[in-house]
Amino acid sequence: MSEPLSLLTATGVAKRFGGVHALADVDFTIRQGEIYGLIGPNGAGKTTLFNVLTGIYARDEGEFLFDGEPLNDLKPNEVAARGIARTFQNIRLFANLSALENVMIGRHVRTHAGVFGAIARNARTRAEEKAIARRAYELLEYVGVSERANHLARHLPYGFQRRLEIARALATDPKLLALDEPAAGMNATETATLASLLHDIRRDGTTILLIEHDMKLVMGICDRVLVLDYGRKIAEGPAAEVRRNPAVIAAYLGGDIELDVEHG
């Protein structure tokens, strides 16, 4: 069996805020087609890593190699164009636009109509518009929000908003889908729906990077896990191994107890 292809490789990534080392010397590799978990106690630097990866923060050191090419000093929109789409820890939908429009905006980066096309509304623009709407609707169906396609995003129930944000990210045709705590605040049923959605997304060919606090979800669906603590990598590997790693247990519980995922 050949070594699985790596999609994203980080080497020595560091980010400082003043004197605080939010990230220090972080290395990891995400393989093509896996669900890669990113865990760690609060303030460990998970979201900072997301922001550095997606170009919202400039990193201080290190580099990312994405899909064979470096991902250096790109702006967030350029990162999205390269094929990394993300969601946000505190949902950031376009609140006063409909669910469908939210997803249609996700198609922006893969479509081309400009001002003159918009005003002239020529055959090419009309065809593109149609394709955008069709694809957006398909994605709403895919995540299970299509029955509320015309509702304003801010009026959707919480679980729908989370899934809508995923649909919007998928609309950019990403190679890597980066999810920042998608299960936060969800009940058990909603989390189960989410887990099966993530399985579907992976099955359909998109690699997933997942920040999550819900250990049961992480251990259940992630192939491999990276653990951060105080901005440093303390463990990386298959979920089952990481879970027994003493450093990880210490970081989470301050003691040598095995993480109890069966009842957690």
Place this chain on the structure above:
Amino acid sequence: MRLLFDRSKNPRIAWVGIALMTLALLALPFALASVGTAWVRITNLAILYCFLALGLNIVVGFAGLLDLGYIAFYAVGAYVYALLASPHFNLHLPFWIILPIGAAVACLFGVLLGTPTLKLRGDYLAIVTLGFGEIVRIFLNNLSQPVNITNGPQGVYMIDPFRIGSFSFAQRQTIGGLDFSGPVKYYYLLLAALLIAIMVNLRLQDSRIGRAWEAIREDEIAARAMGINTRNMKLLAFAMGASFGGIAGGMFSAIQGFISPESFILVESVMVLSMVVLGGMGNVFGVVLGALLLSFIPEVLRYTVGPVQQAVFGRTLIDPEVTRMLLFGFALVLMMLFRPAGIWPSALRKRELEAGRT
């Protein structure tokens, strides 16, 4: 409106509606002229304000960039026209050449304003744009020395009207037994321009570009994460809005025949912004309605405040000019209290209600 113009649902009623509306708009200047030519002029200015408000709507309503100096682009367009078609430089270029030049120059000014303000939002952007508007006005006021470019506070006069060959928009003419005065001719031209502006606005809004603007308005960080080049899109919004202002300015110059920096003071910017906000930010027809109301209400008050005081008290207690602005301000406050989203808010909420019922 929906019912009248939705051709897909009810084609016959829609066509009758459109026909009636067209007829009414065509006959309007003659009805107004019978009351007094002044009212045709007032209507023309109102249409010009609609045009301006539609331009500002692109910046404020679609992209959510608060611009308090919008009148500067109007001024730029007006001065470009005035300088290229008046005895001031003894240039008399035809209007179909100058209007695009005016739009292009205003567009350039739009980018000039947009570039340094890309990182600003809300209040901060409002302050910078306000300053920009004042800078432009002060420049126009002072560019009479050492080289006389704008003729300073005296303004530019004897500006050419629109002319196509021997057909002048300023001259009274009898065509087919109907008496067309200058303002009536301009009315038709302005109406055509307004209809084009409405169409451009509607099409822009319902396009990839319009959605990108709305995304920036709603959440700039999320918009960037979705791959929208927010820098280019914001500059585009400024440039588009400014072009509208530039064209409106050119038309203003030609219609008035005289312009001075006085016409482009801060209050004018505030007025146009009020039209957009009052009518319903982001909704094209709401903005047009807002512009019409805010153009006509002060004029109606001008003609009624004095006589009403005469009738009630037997004499004029308060200067009509003062009362007019007082009542006007009062009306604005009331409207904002009772309809904060504007008189005619954007269709989204309505659409959502419809969806909620099914």
